[in-house]
Amino acid sequence: MHFVFMGVSGSGKTTVAVRVAKELGLPFAEADDFHPRSNVDKMAAGIPLTDEDRRPWLHELADWIGEQEALGESTAMACSALRRSYRDILRAAAPGVCFLHMDGPAEVILGRLEARSGHFMPSALLQSQLQTLEPLEPDEEGREFDVRADSDTLAGQALEYVRERMRGTGA
Template sequence: MHFVFMGVSGSGKSTVAGQVAERLGLPFAEADSFHPEANIAKMSQGVPLTDADRGPWLTTLAEWIREHERRGEATVMACSALRRAYRDILRTGAPSVYFLHLDAPTEVIAARMRARTGHFMPAGLLASQAATLEPLEPDEPGMRIDIAPPAEDVTDAAVRAVTARLRG
């Protein structure tokens, strides 16, 4: 199984996914670290990425999943995966990719974004990401996790969800 924690910037994907991977001893990938410099430069300037910008990046992420699938390793990834088409690319990496959509009202996420430091994604792009977001469809393997509760509760819920899927 490969678990992709998805959602808009500021939803806690990196934090929650990293903690889940650490608690369960699973390999972890932060999708942002796979972005080419050109993509990071655009986002840092407040310019939304195009699908052409995202395509090679998503393919690289699917390849990371595929490599771990070959090794028989379950994985955890933090990736926005805002559109179904992007999730479809990630699913080419392995037959068992499961999405955990970290979600809350935009106001909650915006407040969290204003409070954080050291991230290249400016809070001004949240509206663009929220407009782009296509929630999981009924035929997509995954679930929504409410991120409004305290961070520790969100992580605990995510660990329970991943553990349950791993146990089958």
């Protein structure tokens, strides 16, 4: 199984994904680390990425999932995965890609963005991400998690969900 913790910047996807990966001993990938410098520079300047900017990045992430699948590893990844078409690219990499959508009110996420430091993504891009976001559709494997919960609660809920999914597949 491959678990992609998705959502807009500031939703807590990395915090939760790291905790779940550590608890279960899963290989972890932070999608931001796969961005080319040009994408990081563009976002840091407050310019939203286009689908064309994202496509090579998404394929590189899918390659990582495929490599882990070939090794027989289940994984955890933090990735915005905002559009269904982006998730389709990730899903095509291996069977058993499941999405955990960290979602909640824009004002909660904005507060988190404004409180953090050291990240290239400015809070000014939140609105663009929210406009791009396509929630999980009924036929997509995954679940939504409410980010109004504290990080311990979210991590516990996500861990329970991942464990259930892994038990169900024998992974």
